[in-house]
Amino acid sequence: MLDFVFHNATKIIFGKGTEDRTGRELSKYSKKVLLHYGGGSIKRTGLYDRIIKSLSEAGVEAIELGGVKPNPRLSLVREGIDLCRKHKIEAILAVGGGSVIDSAKAIGIGVPYEGDVWDFYKGRQVEKMLPLGVVLTIPAAGSESSGGSVITNEDGLYKRAANSVCMRPVFAVMNPELTFTLPAYQTAVGAVDIMSHVLERYFTNAKEVDFTDRLCEATLRTMIVNTPIALKEPENYDARAEIMWASTIAHNDLLGTGRLADWATHGIEHELSAIYDIAHGGGLAIIWSAWMKYVYKHDVKRFAQFASRVWNVEPDFRNLERTALEGIEKTKSFFSSLGIPVTLTEAGISSDRFEEMASKATERGPLGNFVKLNREDVREIYKLAL
Amino acid sequence: MLDFVFHNATKIIFGKGTEDRTGRELSKYSKKVLLHYGGGSIKRTGLYDRIIKSLSEAGVEAIELGGVKPNPRLSLVREGIDLCRKHKIEAILAVGGGSVIDSAKAIGIGVPYEGDVWDFYKGRQVEKMLPLGVVLTIPAAGSESSGGSVITNEDGLYKRAANSVCMRPVFAVMNPELTFTLPAYQTAVGAVDIMSHVLERYFTNAKEVDFTDRLCEATLRTMIVNTPIALKEPENYDARAEIMWASTIAHNDLLGTGRLADWATHGIEHELSAIYDIAHGGGLAIIWSAWMKYVYKHDVKRFAQFASRVWNVEPDFRNLERTALEGIEKTKSFFSSLGIPVTLTEAGISSDRFEEMASKATERGPLGNFVKLNREDVREIYKLAL
Numbered sequence: 001m002l003d004f005v006f007h008n009a010t011k012i013i014f015g016k017g018t019e020d021r022t023g024r025e026l027s028k029y030s031k032k033v034l035l036h037y038g039g040g041s042i043k044r045t046g047l048y049d050r051i052i053k054s055l056s057e058a059g060v061e062a063i064e065l066g067g068v069k070p071n072p073r074l075s076l077v078r079e080g081i082d083l084c085r086k087h088k089i090e091a092i093l094a095v096g097g098g099s100v101i102d103s104a105k106a107i108g109i110g111v112p113y114e115g116d117v118w119d120f121y122k123g124r125q126v127e128k129m130l131p132l133g134v135v136l137t138i139p140a141a142g143s144e145s146s147g148g149s150v151i152t153n154e155d156g157l158y159k160r161a162a163n164s165v166c167m168r169p170v171f172a173v174m175n176p177e178l179t180f181t182l183p184a185y186q187t188a189v190g191a192v193d194i195m196s197h198v199l200e201r202y203f204t205n206a207k208e209v210d211f212t213d214r215l216c217e218a219t220l221r222t223m224i225v226n227t228p229i230a231l232k233e234p235e236n237y238d239a240r241a242e243i244m245w246a247s248t249i250a251h252n253d254l255l256g257t258g259r260l261a262d263w264a265t266h267g268i269e270h271e272l273s274a275i276y277d278i279a280h281g282g283g284l285a286i287i288w289s290a291w292m293k294y295v296y297k298h299d300v301k302r303f304a305q306f307a308s309r310v311w312n313v314e315p316d317f318r319n320l321e322r323t324a325l326e327g328i329e330k331t332k333s334f335f336s337s338l339g340i341p342v343t344l345t346e347a348g349i350s351s352d353r354f355e356e357m358a359s360k361a362t363e364r365g366p367l368g369n370f371v372k373l374n375r376e377d378v379r380e381i382y383k384l385a386l
Numbered sequence: 387m388l389d390f391v392f393h394n395a396t397k398i399i400f401g402k403g404t405e406d407r408t409g410r411e412l413s414k415y416s417k418k419v420l421l422h423y424g425g426g427s428i429k430r431t432g433l434y435d436r437i438i439k440s441l442s443e444a445g446v447e448a449i450e451l452g453g454v455k456p457n458p459r460l461s462l463v464r465e466g467i468d469l470c471r472k473h474k475i476e477a478i479l480a481v482g483g484g485s486v487i488d489s490a491k492a493i494g495i496g497v498p499y500e501g502d503v504w505d506f507y508k509g510r511q512v513e514k515m516l517p518l519g520v521v522l523t524i525p526a527a528g529s530e531s532s533g534g535s536v537i538t539n540e541d542g543l544y545k546r547a548a549n550s551v552c553m554r555p556v557f558a559v560m561n562p563e564l565t566f567t568l569p570a571y572q573t574a575v576g577a578v579d580i581m582s583h584v585l586e587r588y589f590t591n592a593k594e595v596d597f598t599d600r601l602c603e604a605t606l607r608t609m610i611v612n613t614p615i616a617l618k619e620p621e622n623y624d625a626r627a628e629i630m631w632a633s634t635i636a637h638n639d640l641l642g643t644g645r646l647a648d649w650a651t652h653g654i655e656h657e658l659s660a661i662y663d664i665a666h667g668g669g670l671a672i673i674w675s676a677w678m679k680y681v682y683k684h685d686v687k688r689f690a691q692f693a694s695r696v697w698n699v700e701p702d703f704r705n706l707e708r709t710a711l712e713g714i715e716k717t718k719s720f721f722s723s724l725g726i727p728v729t730l731t732e733a734g735i736s737s738d739r740f741e742e743m744a745s746k747a748t749e750r751g752p753l754g755n756f757v758k759l760n761r762e763d764v765r766e767i768y769k770l771a772l
Contacts, residue, residue: 003402
């Protein structure tokens with residue numbers, strides 16, 4: 001087990017009707033906030049009205065900035081920073097999924113910084129963020145208690161991440177009922193995103209990480225059992241609740257304690273969704289089995305453990321490679337069973353821009369920690385994903 | 387899944403040599419602290435000197451109060467409160483295991499309170515505690531990131547708990563190497579204590595708690611695999627590290643999210659260790675299988691799941707009761723395999739004071755949530771434990 005620091009102070013307020021507590025929680029930080037959200041869905045569902053009522057009852061004034069899109073853009077972040085400065089806003093409320101929260105984080109670190117906020121996405125260390133509260137509507141990105149934010153810079157379609165412990169939200173309101181109306185596609189790609197956060201941490205070279213292995217496997221099993229239920233019964237509270245809580249734990253850094261995570265698959269996927277604007281989870285569903293097939297020989301036993309404990313594959317001890325491969329196949333067919341494309345071909349993406357994507361993905365050096373991948377490796381993985 | 391709030395801001399600093407960072411962490415809170423510890427073991431091992439050096443390098447002055455004993459006493463707590471007030475101390479450093487930390491918490495809540503600190507252990511809500519840092523030397527109680535403290539009042543030998551989110555330490559330094567010198571007995575009863583924190587949460591009537599069930603099972607499996615290794619190889623860093631990290635997660639409230647925990651076994655045990663002054667984990671090892679045998683019919687399927695997933699018992703679907711009973715038997719024989727008594731008789735305790743203990747345990751009402759236990763039930767469980 002590697003040495004680590006784990007510090008996650010996000011207060012989770014989980015359950016039915018919890019959005020009504022938003023104003024009271026937020027008023028501990030400021031009486032004037034930026035209310036950040038995406039499209040019109042929170043207005044259609046009535047969530048917007050309930051949030052406004054809760055803020056108003058707590059005496060919190062809200063300046064609004066909607067319009068966050070999937071793969072959130074730097075231009076809107078800059079707009080949000082200007083708005084906060086103009087109105088002397090000291091806290092932010094993000095109502096939405098990962099894109100809204102990531103955009104809110106970017107605004108929150110940009111406001112107290114004199115330079116260009118993109119600096120943080122080019123590697124500058126973040127030291128300060130406005131207090132950020134979250135009302136989560138899509139369980140997927142885990143951004144509601146993570147210290148990360150991913151932003152797309154339209155100038156060249158770069159998708160980059162900033163990370164810092166000070167970028168964790170101060171609180172997250174999580175009502176599984178808010179996810180009842182998610183379209184099946186979004187439920188499916190959200191599930192892939194959640195499982196991806198676990199998989200990135202699971203495939204590590206750190207030795208003797210028994211406890212976190214088991215926590216990872218428990219989280220993956222939860223997703224495997226509950227995602228099909230939520231797809232069949234969108235208003236099944238319990239399945240939605242299991243998924244929502246798993247989405248947070250998958251990415252609050254607990255599962256990565258004592259181990260070095262990989263993150264190559266995320267890097268390979270980011271180039272896909274930056275260029276083709278497909279959902280992040282949709283891209284991950286395509287890349288995972290290709291990545292696994294490309295690297296599994298690096299640690300066949302770990303892949304056999306994955307197959308056995310996560311997918312209930314009976315280990316073939318005469319041929320653990322067969323067991324490993326069966327686990328990879330099960331991963332792919334599970335993602336496929338969620339009704340989403342699991343190859344580039346199925347997603348209508350051809351090999352035209354593989355060279356460009358592979359170059360961009362590796363322009364800051366090789367990807368991954370489990371196996372280091374250079375440009376040629378990444379290109380091969382795109383090919384395997386066809 | 388039940389609604390919940392989860393908020394755990396304790397910063398965990400985990401790994402080799404991390405005690406050297408104590409002074410720097412602590413100096414964020416105060417330059418004058420109470421250094422609270424137990425007997426002479428931290429002096430024999432050199433830990434005391436390293437802590438003093440770290441404090442001094444960070445410019446932190448320490449007023450000392452040693453002498454905490456297992457089942458920490460109210461009289462020493464009162465002494466600590468007086469000492470803090472006299473020296474205008476604003477933060478506490480606990481170096482030790484659960485007893486030292488619990489004693490430090492009691493001092494920390496007593497100092498800012500005008501009344502008698504025992505009020506909190508009689509049910510008064512805690513609202514404030516001096517910032518508390520921890521250097522953990524015994525993985526067992528989970529007090530390093532829990533909001534609980536258990537104190538024994540010598541006046542009648544009452545052992546009572548106080549709980550509040552504000553009673554979580556601000557940081558915990560956890561170096562598994564510090565546990566290399568733990569005697570086998572303490573390693574064993576510590577493991578039982580850790581597993582008990584999971585078991586208390588596992589046996590719940592909350593329906594649809596799939597994710598936390600699996601996290602509980604992962605934690606129990608980790609303990610089952612690693613405790614025998616640590617007993618055979620006391621200086622096996624990896625096994626010690628798995629146990630130490632599991633001890634924190636077992637009791638930081640994550641595993642109890644969305645479910646109502648039981649706590650009857652703790653209540654039944656507390657009367658044992660209050661009177662006989664045996665180790666808390668030692669008492670728990672004796673009570674668990676008796677409690678399980680007394681209540682398993684309340685939810686045979688949950689006990690069968692426990693047997694199957696935690697103990698790898700092949701479920702007998704024609705007779706799940708048989709599976710359930712096999713899981714209970716496995717629990718008892720595992721505890722026994724750690725080299726500790728698993729019956730009252732083995733521990734040299736007779737039935738003499740069963741009535742008195744059963745009365746005291748239930749004087750504030752029935753124990754437990756999974757099954758409510760009154761005085762007669764508790765007496766029967768003591769009998770089953772003979």
